[in-house]
Amino acid sequence: MQLKDRVAIVTGAGQGIGATVAKAYALEGAKVAVIDLDLAAANRVAAEIIESGGQALGVACDVANREQVEAMAAQVNAAWGRIDILVNNAGITRTAMLNKMTPDQWQQVLAVHLTGAFNCLQAVVGGMIERQYGRIIYVTSTAGVLGTIGQINYSAAKAGILGMTKSTAKELARYNITANAIAPGAATPMTETIRTDERFKDKYLDRIPLGRWAQPEEIAPVFLFFASDASSYVTGQVLAADGGMTIH
Numbered sequence: 001m002q003l004k005d006r007v008a009i010v011t012g013a014g015q016g017i018g019a020t021v022a023k024a025y026a027l028e029g030a031k032v033a034v035i036d037l038d039l040a041a042a043n044r045v046a047a048e049i050i051e052s053g054g055q056a057l058g059v060a061c062d063v064a065n066r067e068q069v070e071a072m073a074a075q076v077n078a079a080w081g082r083i084d085i086l087v088n089n090a091g092i093t094r095t096a097m098l099n100k101m102t103p104d105q106w107q108q109v110l111a112v113h114l115t116g117a118f119n120c121l122q123a124v125v126g127g128m129i130e131r132q133y134g135r136i137i138y139v140t141s142t143a144g145v146l147g148t149i150g151q152i153n154y155s156a157a158k159a160g161i162l163g164m165t166k167s168t169a170k171e172l173a174r175y176n177i178t179a180n181a182i183a184p185g186a187a188t189p190m191t192e193t194i195r196t197d198e199r200f201k202d203k204y205l206d207r208i209p210l211g212r213w214a215q216p217e218e219i220a221p222v223f224l225f226f227a228s229d230a231s232s233y234v235t236g237q238v239l240a241a242d243g244g245m246t247i248h
């Protein structure tokens with residue numbers, strides 16, 4: 001068991017990649033806080049983990065809301081005494097061409113991805129520093145590396161996460177805390193339009209050398225690597241699990 005007795009927080013874990021990562025961590029022995037805006041979804045994932053013999057706690061939290069994040073971290077600390085692993089996975093898209101994007105669409109995406117990740121980082125880092133151990137995992141995207149049409153907000157946020165990853169890694173290395181980022185490609189509700197809309201799907205698929213969409217289960221092992229001791233000498237890195245889409 002690679003994460004035996006570790007305590008992990010996975011945000012946006014009510015569905016998609018986050019849910020799969022939460023289950024994968026629990027299978028490896030971690031106690032997993034399943035965090036989502038949607039409490040029913042978080043509780044469903046936590047119940048599945050518990051039914052299969054794991055330990056989990058569903059918590060409702062909007063990562064963009066500082067007070068809710070502090071309360072969430074306090075709840076996890078009260079339940080399990082510490083937090084070893086943070087996966088900043090919660091994310092949204094608000095797609096629009098840049099001349100039509102509203103200030104609200106711009107702000108909402110930055111608030112969830114950047115402010116949300118920062119809120120969660122600050123809520124857990126004090127304990128990690130005290131215990132001289134931590135794993136911070138950010139989720140970026142090919143959009144942050146290559147840019148995406150109709151997603152200037154999302155591309156900016158995901159590029160910002162690359163900077164956060166590197167700063168976090170440099171600042172926290174002295175405390176034995178690593179920070180890495182994953183750029184996933186996966187078949188989840190978030191990517192439904194590009195996977196199903198006739199205007200995009202073939203064009204997009206043509207850009208993936210492996211020639212197919214990934215399942216979240218194929219992405220979860222990368223999250224496990226960055227959470228486990230197998231990556232103890234790896235920090236500040238970005239690993240693209242994207243079927244080769246970002247090969248330059």
Ligand SMILES: NC(=O)c1ccc[n+]([C@@H]2O[C@H](COP(=O)([O-])OP(=O)(O)OC[C@H]3O[C@@H](n4cnc5c(N)ncnc54)[C@H](O)[C@@H]3O)[C@@H](O)[C@H]2O)c1
Pocket residue numbers: 011012013014015016017018035036037038041061062063064088089090091092112116139140141142183184185186187188189190191
């Ligand atoms: N699916 C992909 O191909 C892909 C590609 C690159 C990056 N990503 C990134 O991976 C992460 C997960 O994506 P996914 O495809 O599983 O998404 P998804 O839409 O399937 O799930 C996202 C989850 O986050 C939750 N969430 C949204 N806003 C939140 C908030 N403010 N606070 C707490 N929870 C919130 C949602 O309720 C949902 O359960 C995101 O950061 C996304 O940007 C996904």
